Amino acid sequence: xxxxxxxxxxxxxxxxxxxxxxxxxxxxxxxxxxxxxxxxxxxxxxxxxxxxxxxxxxxxxxxxxxxxxxxxxxxxxxxxxxxxxxxxxxxxxxxxxxxxxxxxxxxxxxxxxxxxxxxxxxxxxxxxxxxxxxxxxxxxxxxxxxxxxxxxxxxxxxxxxxxxxxxxxxxxxxxxxxxxxxxxxxxxxxxxxxxxxxxxxxxxxxxxxxxxxxxxxxxxxxxxxxxxxxxxxxxxxxxxxxxxxxxxxxxxxxx
Amino acid sequence: xxxxxxxxxxxxxxxxxxxxxxxxxxxxxxxxxxxxxxxxxxxxxxxxxxxxxxxxxxxxxxxxxxxxxxxxxxxxxxxxxxxxxxxxxxxxxxxxxxxxxxxxxxxxxxxxxxxxxxxxxxxxxxxxxxxxxxxxxxxxxxxxxxxxxxxxxxxxxxxxxxxxxxxxxxxxxxxxxxxxxxxxxxxxxxxxxxxxxxxxxxxxxxxxxxxxxxxxxxxxxxxxxxxxxxxxxxxxxxxxxxxxxxxxxxxxxxxxxxxxxxxxxxxxxxxxxxxxxxxxxxxxxxxxxxxxxxxxxxxxxxxxxxxxxxxxxxxxxxxxxxxxxxxxxxxxxxxxxxxxxxxxxxxxxxxxxxxxxxxxxxxxxxxxxxxxxxxxxxxxxxxxxxxxxxxxxxxxxxxxxxxxxxxxxxxxxxxxxxxxxxxxxxxxx
Ligand code: SF4
Numbered sequence: 001x002x003x004x005x006x007x008x009x010x011x012x013x014x015x016x017x018x019x020x021x022x023x024x025x026x027x028x029x030x031x032x033x034x035x036x037x038x039x040x041x042x043x044x045x046x047x048x049x050x051x052x053x054x055x056x057x058x059x060x061x062x063x064x065x066x067x068x069x070x071x072x073x074x075x076x077x078x079x080x081x082x083x084x085x086x087x088x089x090x091x092x093x094x095x096x097x098x099x100x101x102x103x104x105x106x107x108x109x110x111x112x113x114x115x116x117x118x119x120x121x122x123x124x125x126x127x128x129x130x131x132x133x134x135x136x137x138x139x140x141x142x143x144x145x146x147x148x149x150x151x152x153x154x155x156x157x158x159x160x161x162x163x164x165x166x167x168x169x170x171x172x173x174x175x176x177x178x179x180x181x182x183x184x185x186x187x188x189x190x191x192x193x194x195x196x197x198x199x200x201x202x203x204x205x206x207x208x209x210x211x212x213x214x215x216x217x218x219x220x221x222x223x224x225x226x227x228x229x230x231x232x233x234x235x236x237x238x239x240x241x242x243x244x245x246x247x248x249x250x251x252x253x254x255x
Numbered sequence: 256x257x258x259x260x261x262x263x264x265x266x267x268x269x270x271x272x273x274x275x276x277x278x279x280x281x282x283x284x285x286x287x288x289x290x291x292x293x294x295x296x297x298x299x300x301x302x303x304x305x306x307x308x309x310x311x312x313x314x315x316x317x318x319x320x321x322x323x324x325x326x327x328x329x330x331x332x333x334x335x336x337x338x339x340x341x342x343x344x345x346x347x348x349x350x351x352x353x354x355x356x357x358x359x360x361x362x363x364x365x366x367x368x369x370x371x372x373x374x375x376x377x378x379x380x381x382x383x384x385x386x387x388x389x390x391x392x393x394x395x396x397x398x399x400x401x402x403x404x405x406x407x408x409x410x411x412x413x414x415x416x417x418x419x420x421x422x423x424x425x426x427x428x429x430x431x432x433x434x435x436x437x438x439x440x441x442x443x444x445x446x447x448x449x450x451x452x453x454x455x456x457x458x459x460x461x462x463x464x465x466x467x468x469x470x471x472x473x474x475x476x477x478x479x480x481x482x483x484x485x486x487x488x489x490x491x492x493x494x495x496x497x498x499x500x501x502x503x504x505x506x507x508x509x510x511x512x513x514x515x516x517x518x519x520x521x522x523x524x525x526x527x528x529x530x531x532x533x534x535x536x537x538x539x540x541x542x543x544x545x546x547x548x549x550x551x552x553x554x555x556x557x558x559x560x561x562x563x564x565x566x567x568x569x570x571x572x573x574x575x576x577x578x579x580x581x582x583x584x585x586x587x588x589x590x591x592x593x594x595x596x597x598x599x600x601x602x603x604x605x606x607x608x609x610x611x612x613x614x615x616x617x618x619x620x621x622x623x624x625x626x627x628x629x630x631x632x633x634x635x636x637x638x639x640x641x642x643x644x645x646x647x648x649x650x651x652x653x654x655x656x657x658x659x660x661x662x663x664x665x666x667x668x669x670x671x672x673x674x675x676x677x678x679x680x681x682x683x684x
Contacts, residue, residue, distance in 0.1 A: 065662050080670035104663070115681070116674050118645070121667060203632065 002052065003059045005248025006039055006073065007082065008066025011102035011130075012215070013038040015046035016245040017057070018253055025050035026242040035066030043072075059252040063244050074255060079244045080108055080119045086247030087211045088114030090237060095207040098197060098226070098234070099243075100216035102130040107201040120203045126165040128196030130216045135165055136189045139172050140182065144219075151187040151221030158188030168192060187221065194225035201230065211235045213243040288494065291504060299327045299382045308385040308447060311404065313397045314497055315567075316390035316415065317439070317588050319463050322501045323456035324443050329381055331404075333497050335363030337377045338370070339542030339654030347376065348655045361623040362655040364400040371407060386410050386446045388439075392417040392594040394626045413442045417589040421596035424574075424586055432585040460580050463501035467569040469509040470496050474569070476516040477560040478611055481525025482533065483516045486559035487549040488526065490540045496568045527558040532675055535607055536562035537634070538619035538627050543656040551665065555672045561611040563604060567592045570603070597630035601637040608642050615645045615675050622652040645678070647671035 002024075007014040013031045017024040027046035031038045039062065047054060062070035063082040070076065079099075087094045088110065097108040105128050106121040122128050126135070137144040151157075158180050162168040168189075175185050193216075210232060216222055217240035227234050237243050302309045310321050314332040321328045338344050344366050350373070351365035352358050358365075370376040387410060389401035398414065405412035415435050418428050440451040473492070476483050492512060499505045534552065536559045541548060552559060571587040592600065608616065616638055618631045635646045649667055652658035 065666065078666050078670040078673060080666075081673050115677050116670070118639070118674075119670060120648075121663070 001059075001253055002057050003061070003249050003252035004043065004046070004057050005082065005245040005250070005252060006043055006060065006062045006064075006070050007079065007242070007244035007248060008035050008039055008062065008064040008070060009079075009101060009103075009244075010065055012241070013042040013064075013066070014242045014245040015042040016242055016249040017046055017050045017052065018246075018249040021253065023239075023246060023249075024052075026239065026245065028241055031066065036069040036071065039066065039070040039072075059255045061248040061252040061255070063248045074252065077248065077251060080106065080116055082244045082247035082251065083213055084108055084110055084114060084116045084247065085250045086239070086243040086245075087213065087237065089246060089250045090239065090243075091209070091211065091235065093209050094211045094235070096201075096204075096210045098201060098206075098210060098212045099214040100128075100130060100193075100197065100212070100222070101214040105129050105197055105200065105214070105216075107197075107204050107206060109204045109207065118204045120200055122196070122200050127163055127168065128193055128200065130214070132165050132168070132193055133189070133216065133219070133222075135169055136172060136186075139169050140176070140186065142182065142186070147186055147190075148218070148220035148222070150183045151190050152224060154181070154183040154187035156184055157191050158184045160188045160192040162192075163196070187225070190219070190221040190225040191229070193222055194229040197226060198229045206230065206232075208232050209235060211237050213237045213240050215241050217241075286504065286508065288492065288508070291499070291508065292494065295499060296378055296382075299329050300378070302327055302382060309382050310386045310388050311381070311384040311401075312388040313390050313393060313401070315393040315588065315591055315593065316388050317436075317584060319459045319501050319584065320436075320439060320443060320451075320456060321388070322459045323452050324447055324449075326386075326443070326447065327382075328498065329384065330498055331367040331381065332363050333494060334370075334377070334381055335366050335654050336494075336540075336542050338366045339656075340545065341377050342543050342656055343376060344543060344652075344654035345657045348657070359622075361394070361396045361400075361625075362652055363623065364396055366654055368400065368403055368407075371404065384408055384410055386442075387412040388415070389413070390415040390417060390588065392588055392591050394593065394624070396625075411442070411446060413439060415439060415588075417594055419594055419596070420590050420599075422599065424590055428589060429582070429585065432589050433582055436581055436585055457580060459501040460584065462503065462506060464572070464575055466496060466500045466505050466509060467572055469506065469513060471566075471569040471572060473509060473513050473516055474561065474566055475610075476513070476520055479520045480533075480612075481523070481527070481530035482558050482560045483519035483524060483526060485526045485549065486536045486562040486565070487540075487545055489562065489565040490545065493565045493568065496565075500568070525558070527553045527556065529556050530558045531556035532615065532672070532679075533558055533560045533611065533613045534615050534617055535560070535604070535611060535613045536564070536617050536619070537604065537631065538621045539564055539624055539653040541619060541651045541659065542653055544651070544659060547661070551668055555668075557672060557675075559617070560613060561607055563592060563600075563607070566607070593626045597633050598637075600630060601634045601641075604634060604638060605641055608638065608644065613644070614679075615647065615671065617671070618646060618648045619653075620648050620650045622650065622658050623655065624653065645671060645674045 003018045005016045014028050016026045029042045060073045062073035062076045063079045067076040087097045095110050099106050109118040111117045126132050162171050212234050217236050308326045310326050312328045318328045347366040347369040350369035387401050387405050389397050444451050495505045571590050574586045575583045621628045649664050
């Protein structure tokens with residue numbers, strides 16, 4: 001049975017194709033201003049990647065903030081449920097997921113069957129999300145992709161105490177002016193995001209093993225800072241960004 | 256002049272209450288809520304002409320002594336709800352912020368303070384007060400809010416201080432609060448320049464308690480499955496227990512409402528078609544999103560059967576004793592939901608979970624109301640431990656529509672309902 005999962009996030013749209021419980025293909029594109037068109041486009045592109053025609057796909061599940069604009073989906077689930085399914089598919093032992101996306105971050109607690117037991121979301125504030133890192137990368141004039149590698153060189157992360165993105169940005173600028181090392185400032189930024197996320201995670205009572213998903217999972221500096229803060233090992237999903245779409249395709253097979 | 260005021264009020268009230276029409280259940284014979292509120296507000300608005308006095312009072316304040324003295328009570332918080340429902344909160348809060356008030360201040364306070372300075376808002380503003388009565392059993396915000404208004408209107412302010420009853424109502428607290436009631440009566444005597452009427456007070460108290468018993472009975476009809484009404488209905492019908500408890504008309508109104516609910520129960524009519532899931536709501540409603548929320552939950556066959564807010568107006572009935580009505584009055588007003596410890600709050604919520612047999616708890620983390628919201632994380636933890644039901648927290652504000660993100664709240668509600676449905680399916684297996 002062939003199924004598809006489509007995850008329309010606020011910044012990127014993701015798609016995944018499953019065949020008989022195996023992942024065939026994935027695709028990521030920018031969502032742009034038209035979520036409906038992005039859904040169509042990412043679906044067509046992932047089909048191209050897998051060399052398949054629409055007619056072969058039996059079931060489609062949509063997820064993400066734009067889930068209701070995917071009109072051709074058979075069903076939609078929230079990204080909470082899909083992230084849980086995706087992580088469970090990749091590693092059935094996972095009990096907690098930390099997902100840090102572009103606009104929000106969330107922590108999901110799973111039961112022994114991989115079902116969602118509880119979740120908590122931070123979506124009111126940019127601090128603790130990918131957006132925070134983007135703002136900081138601009139202030140630092142460093143490419144965001146280099147953040148991870150640079151920060152692990154740091155011996156003495158700078159202290160960034162502001163909880164607010166705007167205040168933290170001016171703090172960073174004053175650290176630059178003071179002549180602090182770049183890698184230290186970046187490591188400090190990662191520690192600050194880790195502090196934010198760990199206080200949110202504390203609200204659901206996280207259980208090991210933990211998996212991190214979402215675009216920010218690719219930043220090794222954030223992962224290390226979080227591991228240090230939480231005092232536990234964190235498994236990075238090999239499909240961090242498309243984990244929700246994978247979960248959706250997985251759930252579609254159960255329809 | 257009076258006729259003009261009436262006509263004017265009618266238009267405004269139809270405007271603000273029309274928004275609730277969708278989820279109000281029609282029932283016969285008695286005056287409608289709209290009629291009663293029109294009469295109430297027009298009487299208050301024309302108090303200057305009729306020689307009556309107007310007192311602004313906090314929502315948890317003892318209103319019975321005012322009624323006993325023929326003073327018209329006016330509730331800025333009820334008005335705040337009206338502002339919220341008419342989606343005027345954001346604009347008024349912005350105005351207050353421009354006046355220098357912090358955006359962290361309760362939106363009822365911001366909206367009321369701003370509204371007093373302009374000729375606008377629902378009903379073109381509240382009638383000017385002759386005195387203010389502030390009871391801090393609900394929060395500390397009201398102290399400063401009422402002080403601001405007392406200065407602005409240059410009228411006397413009475414403060415009734417009710418210490419928090421973390422676990423019990425100690426003899427010291429009883430004595431302290433009781434003595435303030437004597438001061439309260441003296442304050443009213445000097446404001447009205449006549450003796451306090453204790454006989455009238457007893458009559459009013461009797462009716463007030465009677466209304467509270469009726470209100471509790473109405474809320475309890477939702478223990479039936481399907482539930483004949485939702486918390487959204489209760490949010491609408493509560494306006495009278497807040498503003499006019501202790502008056503005979505309200506007793507008539509609630510008696511008829513109770514009969515309607517009982518009839519619906521007998522005929523098996525549910526407020527939510529195909530009620531499948533039953534939920535409990537905590538905190539003040541999100542007034543500007545009542546319709547959206549009620550439809551959102553109903554579309555998932557979920558009925559909010561009860562809430563901690565509307566029951567606050569009858570939650571202390573157990574402390575009423577006939578022996579000494581004024582002592583009872585002091586105790587009842589001191590032990591309200593917002594004036595007890597978090598553990599006690601959690602106990603009450605757990606009792607409601609059992610009584611109404613609910614599948615989940617929805618907590619509105621209300622940016623405005625700190626005393627209502629600060630213990631919610633602990634309450635959530637206690638509920639999860641003791642009853643193991645899913646809990647959802649949504650962040651919003653009761654009257655300031657700028658603090659509401661539809662797509663994010665929608666996702667949270669959907670995810671919460673997914674958990675509840677999954678649990679149901681697993682338990683069936
Ligand atoms: S803070 Fe809460 S209790 Fe106090 S006035 Fe505002 S809404 Fe009412």
